[in-house]
Amino acid sequence: MVNKQYDAAILGCGVLGLTIAQELTQKGLKVALVGKDLPEDIHSTGFASPWAGASFHSFATNSAEQRRDTHTFKEFERLAREIPELCERRPYRYFRREKDVGEDPWWADLMFDYRHLKTSEIPAPFAQGVTFEAYTLNTPLYLQHLGNWLRSHNVPIIRERVSSLNEMYDLPSIGKVNLVINASGLGARSLIGVEDSLVHPAKGQTILVEAPDVKTCMGVEGKHPIPNQSVYIIPRPGPANHVILGGCYIKDDWSTNINKDVADQILKDCYEVCPDLDNKNGKGGIEDIKIVSHNVGLRPAREGGLRCELEHRFIGDNEKNALLPAKGKGNGGKRKVGVVHAYGIGGAGYQSSLGIAKEVSGLVDQWLEGDGKGNRKAKL
Structure with missing residues (x-):
């Protein structure tokens, strides 16, 4: 029987999706991860995370990027001390x-x-x-470490390909959720409901x-x-x-x-x-x-860098988009849902990952505290 009590579903199992899942789990939220490539797929070219260096050499150009990199750098100090084969x-x-x-x-x-x-x-x-x-990471091992940590904390990591954002709100493997974290990387360019041409x-x-x-x-x-x-x-x-x-x-x-x-x-x-x-x-x-x-x-x-924002939207059975798969049109009537976008980081994924996860966590809090009410949009 599918558990219907997830606080959020996360789309994307690259370093951002995994790190966000860990951050939310540590604060007591129940999440599930979905991706066509999983942390153990270290030879896949379907996502960038296994192929990164990854050194810490910031190219942040604004205060938000500097804040993310600074937070991640300080967190890497703990990781290097605890698991030196991952971070040194x-x-x-x-x-x-x-x-x-x-x-x-x-x-x-x-x-x-x-x-x-x-x-x-x-x-x-x-x-x-x-x-x-500064620090360097063993990226393939780090991805698997994050995956193992999440699974040991009962976070499901599900291999599934979705073509629309709407599908994420009612996947059979997860059940109904009202909040999605969109960490789909390059997929955000073609994901129906996002279709970001800047990616x-x-x-x-x-x-x-x-x-x-x-x-x-x-x-x-x-x-x-x-x-x-x-x-x-x-x-x-x-x-x-x-x-x-x-x-x-x-x-x-x-x-x-x-x-x-x-x-x-x-x-x-x-x-x-x-x-x-x-x-x-x-x-x-x-x-x-x-x-x-x-x-x-x-x-x-x-173009313009990372998109990190909370968006309020509606889904339901009155959906008119003919391109949507049947499972993305909803079968429970129109309802208000939220999505926290976290994609477009380019080559800074690892050195910004923990800082981005912290920002996403704040946006998730905002959604949960407001229970998805209102039509405002919060952007970091």
Whole structure:
């Protein structure tokens, strides 16, 4: 018999959906998760979460984004202490070719031991550099950790594909709910009832390598001479000695095919920054890098950034949209429902995840306290 007492149903089992589910469960709410890709599907290209680096290198541009990243950073401190194979504090070094680097970023005071590198610490051909300590995640293991935690707290994670937002309010596997959390990522572009044309993919390509001697995150700041290309090196926590090399950011590219030219450039750029990738103390060459896999993920980006807001809406059997599946038209009469949207984070999903979950939790409180009454819209 289906339990009909869920406070909310969450659409999307990427890092945002899972983190939101954990946040709401910890505060005593009863939720269920639905997605076509689940946390254990670490080889699926259907969602971006398994393919992220993931380092903590904020590119927040406004106070809301900075608030989310700051909250997540502080929470990662606890995670690194409790489960170091998932999250590890480590040194970072970022270089620039330009001599004039301008002002320090907003997050300089947030990081541990942020400072400018001495000239003797900067390898050729770079002119400037900074160092600090922050966190990295083992993203496939972290997704499975979140999934296991939720299941151990009796949160169902259901594999189901839905084509309309309305379907989420009365799924046979969950029962009737009046609140949905829309963490559908790229799916928000085509999900009937949302159809957000601002949502678009930002293709990323990386290479997973084995490099036991590489324990420092590295990267190159500033504009790359090749459009859409960037340089970053992210050692993953855990005993496998895996390191992520990247990368690229190609807007509106839906292809999940490996681009050989991009891969060649990644190897060239990363080896220039970190010769120790060759496992021969820098005395070998690019050909000595031990490649584990080539990876492609589609970041769920959105023009204008994350959509995080509470929307009041109506569903019911008077629905006129001919495109809606029968189960999305409702069979219990017209009723007022709510949806908290949480999608469009692009490449900042992990480093913003806990901050976003906190904001979503506040919007859920607003819905529950108001019992869905009124037609106001609250936006963060």
